[in-house]
Amino acid sequence: MSASSAAVNTSAGVISAPLIEAQNLRLALRQKVVLDDISLKIEPGKIITLIGPNGCGKSTLIRVLLGLTKADSGRVLQRPDLRIGYMPQRLALDERMPLTVGGFLRLARGAKKDQIRYWQERLGIKALEQQSVHNLSGGEWQRVLLARALLLKPQLLVLDEPVQGVDVQGQLELYQLIPTLRDELGCAVLMVSHDLHLVMAATDEVICLNGHVCCSGHPDSVSLDPAYLQLFGRREAPIAHYTHHHDHAHCIDGHVEPANTLSVDHEHHQHCNHHSGSNS
Numbered sequence: 001m002s003a004s005s006a007a008v009n010t011s012a013g014v015i016s017a018p019l020i021e022a023q024n025l026r027l028a029l030r031q032k033v034v035l036d037d038i039s040l041k042i043e044p045g046k047i048i049t050l051i052g053p054n055g056c057g058k059s060t061l062i063r064v065l066l067g068l069t070k071a072d073s074g075r076v077l078q079r080p081d082l083r084i085g086y087m088p089q090r091l092a093l094d095e096r097m098p099l100t101v102g103g104f105l106r107l108a109r110g111a112k113k114d115q116i117r118y119w120q121e122r123l124g125i126k127a128l129e130q131q132s133v134h135n136l137s138g139g140e141w142q143r144v145l146l147a148r149a150l151l152l153k154p155q156l157l158v159l160d161e162p163v164q165g166v167d168v169q170g171q172l173e174l175y176q177l178i179p180t181l182r183d184e185l186g187c188a189v190l191m192v193s194h195d196l197h198l199v200m201a202a203t204d205e206v207i208c209l210n211g212h213v214c215c216s217g218h219p220d221s222v223s224l225d226p227a228y229l230q231l232f233g234r235r236e237a238p239i240a241h242y243t244h245h246h247d248h249a250h251c252i253d254g255h256v257e258p259a260n261t262l263s264v265d266h267e268h269h270q271h272c273n274h275h276s277g278s279n280s
């Protein structure tokens with residue numbers, strides 16, 4: 001892909017070329033075919049989630065797309081000078097090397113002080129400034145790695161299992177944050193996840209991988225695709241489609257009332273018509 005092909009003017013408007021395009025990737029590792037004829041496009045501003053069982057090739061595909069591992073055949077076309085912020089699944093740091101979180105973030109290429117402070121505050125890790133990177137919890141470490149990826153002002157943010165070691169509440173928060181970050185930075189996001197029901201709302205496209213691309217498309221359609229159901233079972237589908245309509249409210253005094261007897265504010269569950277102390 002050449003620089004001049006990054007955006008093409010047509011009578012229908014401006015069409016942006018993909019940031020990355022993979023064509024017919026094949027790769028075998030130790031005689032096992034890990035990537036089998038994989039083609040995909042990462043369009044600007046899109047959030048794409050790779051999903052698939054353990055060992056199905058998700059991390060390997062990411063490494064090939066980023067040029068860290070070479071495919072046996074096929075092509076990866078990358079937009080020239082593409083800025084990529086990569087949050088790897090694992091990062092081996094020498095335990096003997098003393099390194100604070102602040103020091104680690106300052107190592108990010110081109111990172112400015114005010115930018116470091118901004119992302120530390122935005123991601124809730126300011127208090128970890130002086131803490132050793134070797135003593136962080138799983139969730140803290142994920143946020144530090146995310147901050148480092150964001151400091152590169154990426155046009156493409158690549159997150160390999162960003163919620164590893166994060167509790168369920170933290171996972172929800174992180175997945176809610178991703179579309180916000182996309183909007184703020186105007187970047188595309190490619191992420192790996194095992195939980196389609198958690199990422200559904202934060203994803204434009206799902207690619208279900210098992211060596212080859214089993215199915216792909218909008219999360220709603222992928223969660224009903226026979227290939228997806230075969231890999232993940234039927235149990236996940238109702239969870240993925242579960243929508244909760246809150247038809248009652250929890251009053252401050254613990255009383256529960258149906259929604260139509262409430263004055264306002266169902267979300268905050270506070271303004272009940274029921275008065276504390278009443279037995280009704």
Ligand SMILES: Nc1ncnc2c1ncn2[C@@H]1O[C@H](COP(=O)(O)OP(=O)(O)OP(=O)(O)O)[C@@H](O)[C@H]1O
Binds near residue numbers: 052054056058059061
């Ligand atoms: N450097 C390597 N040498 C040999 N085999 C490898 C190498 N890296 C990965 N593999 C194998 O390739 C397959 C795909 O690995 P990969 O890490 O891409 O899977 P994954 O889908 O990311 O798995 P998980 O969900 O468990 O993280 C696995 O069977 C793995 O053992």
